[in-house]
Amino acid sequence: MRRGLLGLGALLATLLLVGCTAAGQGTDVDPEQVDAVEAPELGACRSLTPEDVAQASNATRTVDCSEAHTAQTYAVGPLPEEFDDAAYDDEALGEFAYRECSDRFERFLGADESLVMRTVVSWAWFRPSEAAWDEGARWYRCDVVGGGDQSEEYVRLPQDAKGLLQGRVDDAWMICAEGPTVAAGVRVPCSQPHTWRAVTTIKLGEPEDDYPGDRLVEVQTRDFCDTSVGATLGYPVKYDFAYTWFHEAEWEVGNRRSICWAKTDR
Incomplete structure (x- = not known):
């Protein structure tokens, strides 16, 4: 990272x-x-x-x-x-x-x-x-x-970042994406105009588990995110969701979570 x-x-x-x-x-x-x-x-x-x-x-x-x-x-x-x-x-x-x-x-x-x-x-x-x-x-x-691997430049941090995500977190510190899809979108703070918001994650295994394979990871992520995003949005008749998931290289380093994204109008 x-x-x-x-x-x-x-x-x-x-x-x-x-x-x-x-x-x-x-x-x-x-x-x-x-x-x-x-x-x-x-x-x-x-x-x-x-x-x-x-x-x-x-x-x-x-x-x-x-x-x-x-x-x-x-x-x-x-x-x-x-x-x-x-x-x-x-x-x-x-x-x-x-x-x-x-x-x-x-x-x-x-x-x-x-x-x-x-x-x-x-x-x-x-x-x-x-x-x-x-x-x-x-x-x-x-x-x-103050940023991630897709950032061209970093944002300014507060004087002390300790406890930054405690309690109700300001949208300036949460991640959203602006674009037709999450994959093609630009990652932006949720305080800026955006079309996708990262709303939850799914844990796909324990530290000692072997990698279950690309297909199983993707299917489990998709099914969970479909249900989870619907619940987050209050079960509307129609909604769009997306997900980002990881492969064996990331699994071997220690990652066990995929991210669920909800399409928003703000």
Whole structure:
């Protein structure tokens, strides 16, 4: 992920690919953070871009959280001992990051798994630079960012994003789509004009389950979303719904949910 819970499929697939090299460490780089062996600061804010999030490591300069920013570090910690002798691009790192950052993301925002998959904010994770890794650095950093994998630019976050999704959530933080179909539509906050709204999700398996196959996942998602969207809309005579579901690569990283979308007139 460099992440994101919008278009989570592409996000999760990227988890295992990004970071094979450390070609860059972001924009507006702080020289003191470049190739840092010590773990980053918890709670730090930065103005990250989608290009920054596409990198394995990040040394973008921090800013005061009262200033404009698009990212906030919500989790920092040492990697498990199993990675002491691991290669920099070990695929297991992506699997660990998905579990750790996604669990902490829910707690940080004050939401459950279904809700965080329907918000415009997402998360990104970073490891040390390759040079720092070679020196023995073994830490991870999880940032909440104001957008997802389809975002051309990120939105500004509040001064502190902790608890952002608690209680009644403002439409500015929920995900909708504007277009003839969800697949062809542009993801936008629900506070903007839109034709589709992500209304619920379906859990398709437990962590230990084997992938049930593309066809079964699609059929179960379709049938659930048909019923669920109808209930959400109050069982109208006619309604349009859509669904986004994921494949084996995303399943193997840890995703177990598909998203149901309702067509709306606002």
